[in-house]
Amino acid sequence: MNGWIFIVVCTVSLTWTALCLVYDRRPRLLKPVTAITILSIWVAAFYTLVRRFTEGLGSVTGMNDAAPWGLWIGTDVFAGVALAAGGFVIAATVHIFRIERFEPILRPTILTAFLGYVLVAVALFIDIGRPLSWWHPLVMWQHHSIMFEVTWCVILYSTVLAIETSPVVLERLGLTKLLKLVKITTIPVVIAGVILSTMHQSSLGSLYLIVPGKLYGLWYSPLLPVFFLISAVAAGMCVIIVESYFSAKILRRSLESPLMADLGKAASVILFLYLTIKLADLMFRGGWVLLLEQNLQGGLFLLEMLGCVAIPAILLSFKRARMRPRVLLVASLLVMTGVVLNRMNVSWFGMSVHEKLNYYPTWMEIALSLGFITFGTVAFMLAVHYLPVFPKTEDELPGETSSWISTKQG
Amino acid sequence: MNKIQHTTEMGAFNRRRFLQGLIGGTGLSVISPAYLEASSHTSAYTETPSVLVDVTRCIGCRQCMRACKEANDLPNDTELSEGFPDSWEEQELRFDQWTVVNPVTGCNGDGIEVTRNVKMQCMQCLEPTCVSVCPVGALTKSEHGSILYNADRCIGCRYCIMACPFDIPKFEWTSGMSPVVGKCQLCTRKRLSEGRMPACVESCPTGALKFGTRKRLLFEAHSRIKSRPERYINHIYGEKEAGGTAWLYMSDVPFENLGFKSDLETAPLPTLTWEVLSKIPMVAAVMAGLFGTLAWSLNRQETSE
Numbered sequence: 001m002n003g004w005i006f007i008v009v010c011t012v013s014l015t016w017t018a019l020c021l022v023y024d025r026r027p028r029l030l031k032p033v034t035a036i037t038i039l040s041i042w043v044a045a046f047y048t049l050v051r052r053f054t055e056g057l058g059s060v061t062g063m064n065d066a067a068p069w070g071l072w073i074g075t076d077v078f079a080g081v082a083l084a085a086g087g088f089v090i091a092a093t094v095h096i097f098r099i100e101r102f103e104p105i106l107r108p109t110i111l112t113a114f115l116g117y118v119l120v121a122v123a124l125f126i127d128i129g130r131p132l133s134w135w136h137p138l139v140m141w142q143h144h145s146i147m148f149e150v151t152w153c154v155i156l157y158s159t160v161l162a163i164e165t166s167p168v169v170l171e172r173l174g175l176t177k178l179l180k181l182v183k184i185t186t187i188p189v190v191i192a193g194v195i196l197s198t199m200h201q202s203s204l205g206s207l208y209l210i211v212p213g214k215l216y217g218l219w220y221s222p223l224l225p226v227f228f229l230i231s232a233v234a235a236g237m238c239v240i241i242v243e244s245y246f247s248a249k250i251l252r253r254s255l256e257s258p259l260m261a262d263l264g265k266a267a268s269v270i271l272f273l274y275l276t277i278k279l280a281d282l283m284f285r286g287g288w289v290l291l292l293e294q295n296l297q298g299g300l301f302l303l304e305m306l307g308c309v310a311i312p313a314i315l316l317s318f319k320r321a322r323m324r325p326r327v328l329l330v331a332s333l334l335v336m337t338g339v340v341l342n343r344m345n346v347s348w349f350g351m352s353v354h355e356k357l358n359y360y361p362t363w364m365e366i367a368l369s370l371g372f373i374t375f376g377t378v379a380f381m382l383a384v385h386y387l388p389v390f391p392k393t394e395d396e397l398p399g400e401t402s403s404w405i406s407t408k409q410g
Numbered sequence: 411m412n413k414i415q416h417t418t419e420m421g422a423f424n425r426r427r428f429l430q431g432l433i434g435g436t437g438l439s440v441i442s443p444a445y446l447e448a449s450s451h452t453s454a455y456t457e458t459p460s461v462l463v464d465v466t467r468c469i470g471c472r473q474c475m476r477a478c479k480e481a482n483d484l485p486n487d488t489e490l491s492e493g494f495p496d497s498w499e500e501q502e503l504r505f506d507q508w509t510v511v512n513p514v515t516g517c518n519g520d521g522i523e524v525t526r527n528v529k530m531q532c533m534q535c536l537e538p539t540c541v542s543v544c545p546v547g548a549l550t551k552s553e554h555g556s557i558l559y560n561a562d563r564c565i566g567c568r569y570c571i572m573a574c575p576f577d578i579p580k581f582e583w584t585s586g587m588s589p590v591v592g593k594c595q596l597c598t599r600k601r602l603s604e605g606r607m608p609a610c611v612e613s614c615p616t617g618a619l620k621f622g623t624r625k626r627l628l629f630e631a632h633s634r635i636k637s638r639p640e641r642y643i644n645h646i647y648g649e650k651e652a653g654g655t656a657w658l659y660m661s662d663v664p665f666e667n668l669g670f671k672s673d674l675e676t677a678p679l680p681t682l683t684w685e686v687l688s689k690i691p692m693v694a695a696v697m698a699g700l701f702g703t704l705a706w707s708l709n710r711q712e713t714s715e
Contacts, residue, residue: 053587054586057589065571068571129567129581129589132588134565136546137545140546144683145543145545146543199693207569209683210542210683211575212679213671214575
């Protein structure tokens with residue numbers, strides 16, 4: 001019970017921090033409260049880890065034989081991978097499609113994706129029952145398994161992201177020769193990254209193709225891999241918007257407003273595509289009938305599709321809405337929530353359709369997940385502070401990119 | 411009549427051949443590793459060692475549970491030997507309890523509530539989902555058709571538990587670093603490979619369990635149903651479920667009323683993912699070509715400008 005109070009307090013505190021940033025209020029307590037919250041989350045996460053590695057998964061998680069995959073798989077892995085999809089989208093935009101306007105946000109996006117994948121890898125290490133055997137899929141091949149393919153893709157793509165991130169570090173260290181070498185390999189590496197991402201983003205959905213009798217009809221579809229891929233692309237773009245917004249606020253730097261608006265527009269188009277295929281699929285398979293059941297799953301499905309896909313898609317389709325940073329932020333947050341909700345629906349709510357759910361996460365599972373999010377954020381801030389992630393001064397930005405903060409101040 | 415006679419002879423022949431095979435180590439139908447790709451039919455598994463469970467004959471003595479624990483060196487902490495079946499606690503499959511027998515009350519065909527004793531264990535699918543989803547090959551199909559677990563390969567991802575259409579594999583949730591997945595392996599390593607039948611079958615005092623080749627048992631089940639249609643429902647559970655299983659059940663109460671999963675696909679599940687997986691190399695190659703050409707041509711355009 002105390003654990004749950006702790007989680008609620010931490011969540012409220014983090015939300016307060018975010019709201020302070022959004023409304024440009026910097027009360028004196030902001031920094032110490034945020035720091036104490038984050039530190040206590042990390043202490044709780046550490047406690048969870050110690051117990052997980054000594055007493056087993058059953059002692060810290062709500063997982064059981066009826067629900068072998070819990071919150072860590074649903075959010076830290078499935079949603080984490082989807083939210084980090086911005087990396088391959090922007091890399092492809094700049095290096096393959098040569099839309100170089102997006103160059104200024106390339107580095108922070110790649111860095112976000114890299115940190116995201118590192119955290120996904122750590123989450124997997126913690127979640128698999130026999131962590132010391134994590135390398136087995138590399139040598140013990142079983143190419144009929146989607147899980148085998150996902151493992152390989154995630155490991156290879158993390159390597160790709162490491163290579164794509166490396167210029168930031170190499171520049172800082174002044175290793176120009178190595179930097180040149182990395183730059184030559186850029187295009188093939190980016191292409192490899194796009195292919196690997198397409199494969200494993202969709203394959204996370206394919207993991208559920210094998211359970212037609214278990215996954216609820218609102219989510220089970222032969223098109224699951226397609227849905228996972230498309231929703232990840234949209235969510236990845238929205239993560240860039242949110243990440244850029246808060247970086248601008250925290251670092252008091254300018255932000256590329258027109259670029260963000262463009263990203264919002266692209267996300268809107270993709271969301272409409274997603275909505276169309278999803279509805280067609282639901283009609284075609286007759287899954288819509290399940291909506292008449294009036295159960296928890298139906299409600300969650302409507303929340304996901306209307307609240308987190310349709311509404312942001314419509315919002316982002318208006319130019320006036322896109323040009324207002326806070327509207328853009330809210331719409332993007334909705335899309336992010338939507339993808340997290342979707343992965344939870346597939347991995348949790350859709351897999352336990354009984355009178356009562358067969359799994360509830362413990363406060364320790366949530367504490368570790370919060371630990372991952374805060375750890376990623378802090379790591380990003382540190383990297384931004386010490387490494388040339390953002391263009392140095394405003395002068396280096398293309399002329400048309402205006403600044404949110406400076407226009408507001410001016 | 412002639413036809414039945416003929417099949418009986420075939421059955422006898424098959425059994426003889428099967429037993430010879432078990433003892434001699436040859437002659438068994440060895441399932442090729444390609445079974446996952448092939449949209450094979452259950453007729454390819456006529457020689458698979460199987461068990462027929464006649465639910466009407468089970469008295470719920472739980473001798474099979476005890477025999478299982480002894481044969482597989484599993485801890486026997488459950489009170490299995492004393493008392494009447496009705497007073498026994500309901501047992502659940504666990505990583506260290508591979509088979510259970512529980513009384514289940516359900517409506518029979520006439521709508522009357524009756525209680526039957528239902529044995530549960532790994533169904534030993536002919537085209538096993540767990541084997542196809544395991545990323546490291548910790549679950550494999552033995553030459554006897556049974557599905558074996560190898561803890562030394564297992565990474566503990568629990569995809570097998572998530573994917574099993576019968577919800578059979580169980581996980582050791584209390585171990586920090588080296589939990590195992592537990593499920594019935596048809597006594598393959600200790601008994602089947604030595605030509606002996608599984609311990610549970612051997613221990614059954616009423617003949618509710620019967621061991622033999624799948625073809626012979628299916629024939630026997632069908633002829634039991636045919637000769638006593640008033641006693642049995644005309645459904646052999648496991649004949650078609652999830653593409654067919656080595657464990658076969660016959661009953662006088664509809665299976666869905668006894669807690670059996672009734673909405674299973676009759677097609678083998680592994681094909682569902684293989685249809686997608688097998689296309690991946692081609693998709694990757696097409697994408698590589700497409701993006702490569704695009705990047706190259708756009709790059710050239712830019713440099714020439």
